[in-house]
Amino acid sequence: MSHSFLQIAGSKRSLHVQVAREIARKILSEELAQNEIIPSEMTLCEQFNISRTALREAIKLLTSKGLLESKPKVGTRVKSRDNWNFLDSQLLDWVIDLSDNEAIYKEFLALRKAIEPEAAALAAEYATAEQRILLSSTFQKMDYIHNHFNFEEWTEADMEFHRLIFLSTGNSFYLPFANVLRTMFKSFIGHSSEKGGTCIKEHREIYRAIMAGDANKARQANIDLLNNSNHRLPTRN
Amino acid sequence: MSHSFLQIAGSKRSLHVQVAREIARKILSEELAQNEIIPSEMTLCEQFNISRTALREAIKLLTSKGLLESKPKVGTRVKSRDNWNFLDSQLLDWVIDLSDNEAIYKEFLALRKAIEPEAAALAAEYATAEQRILLSSTFQKMDYIHNHFNFEEWTEADMEFHRLIFLSTGNSFYLPFANVLRTMFKSFIGHSSEKGGTCIKEHREIYRAIMAGDANKARQANIDLLNNSNHRLPTRN
DNA sequence: AAACATCATATATATGACTTTAATATAATC
C-alpha cells in the first residue's frame, strides 16, 4: 500500500479535519484565490486519496466557517475574506499556524481592547453569586502564583480569570470570546507575559470592582490592564 | 397544490442543513440537555428517515459551531453552552427563530456598544482610500434616503454603513461582526428603526470623523449613536 | 425573440461493508 500523500499522515485528528485543515491552509494562504472554484469532488478525492464521504465532511466544515460554498453543477467556490469567521476557535488555530503571528497578535489586542472592558463592566453588574465565588477563587490563585511564580500555572489562571469574566456577563455573544482567548493564549504561550508582567495590581482592581458591582470602575480597570500590560509581541516560530 | 408549494418553500435548504437545524433546535431549547449523549447515528437516521451521509454532514455542521462533539465508542455529546458560537451567523439565525427575541436583542445591543465604537475608531485610522470612497458613497445614499424616506432602502443602507466600518478596521477579528449585524438587522427588520429614528445626525458625525481620520471623535460619535438611537425592542412574533 | 424541452455535469443523498477507537469487562500476573 503506497501512501502517496503522506503530507496529512503526520496529524492526529480525524481524517476529514486533517483534509479541512489542508484546504483551509490553501485558502488562507491565497493559494486558492477568493471566489475561485476549487477542483471537483472527484478530483480532490484523488488528490488527497480519500473517500468522498471524508472530503464532503471536510467541505461541510469549511462551509460552516464561511470559507466555502457549494452548488450543484457550479462546484465549490472559495468565499471572499469578509465571510471568514475569524472568531471560530478552530479556524483561528489554523490561521495562527499559517500566517504572520505578529500581525494576528496585534489585531487580537485591538479586539480585546474593545471587548474586555465592556465584559468586565457587564460582569460587575450581572455576575451570579456562583460566578463571583469562582472568580474569587481564581483571583486568589493568581495572587498566590504571583508570589510563588510558575509560568504555566500563571498562564492558566490568567486565562481562566478572563474567561470567567466573559461567562459572567450573562450575554451569549460574549461567550465565544472565552474560547478565542483560550486559543490565543495557548498559541502565544511564552510570548504573552513573564515574571514581572503579571500585572497583579491591575488584575486586582478589576477583580475588586467586579465583586463590588462597580461597572464603571471594572471597565476602567480593564482598560488600564490592557494599556499597562507588558504585552510582548510574539517572535516568529 | 398551493399547499404543497408551501411545504416545498418551507423546507428550502439542503437536507443536512434542515436536519442540523432541527437538532440545533432541540439543543438550544434544552430538549437535549448539555453534556447529554444524543442517540446513535443509526437511531437518528431512523428517526429522521435519512441516510447516514446526510446525518453525519449535519453533525459535522453542528460540531463546527461548538454544539456537538463526537467520539468513537462514546457517542455524540451536546457540548456545554459556553462552547456554542453565538457569533456564527447561521447559528444566530436559528437562535433568533427559537428563543426570546427581546432578550437576544438586548444582548446584541450590549455587544454593539463594545464593538462598534472601537471599530469606528480603527476605521478612522486604517480605512483605505477605496474604503473611504465606499463609505462616502454609502453615507450620501443614507442622507438621500433620510430626505426621501423608504424603510427598506434605509435599513439596507444603514446596514451597509456599519458593515463598511467593520471592513475598514483592517482587523480580521472585526470582519465576522459584519455578518452578525446583517443577520440581526434582517431578523429584526421592522423593529430596529423607523422614520424619525434614522439618527442621521449621529451617523453624519461618525462618517465625518472617520473621513477626517479622527479616531477619538469617531469612537465618541458611535457611542452617541448607540445611546441616542431609538432602539426599539422587538415585539414577540 | 421568448418560452420551453433536453442534456451534461457537479453536488446531494443513499446504502452497505469495513476499520478504528476507546470504554468496559475479563483474565493473568504480582
Place this chain on the structure above:
DNA sequence: GATTATATTAAAGTCATATATATGATGTTT
C-alpha cells in the same frame, strides 16, 4: 487483593458505489 495485560464490543470513522437532484448550457419550438 491490587495491578496490569488482554479480549470484548459498541460507537463513530472511513470507504466504495449507486442513484437522485439541481443547474448552466444548448437546442428546439412557437
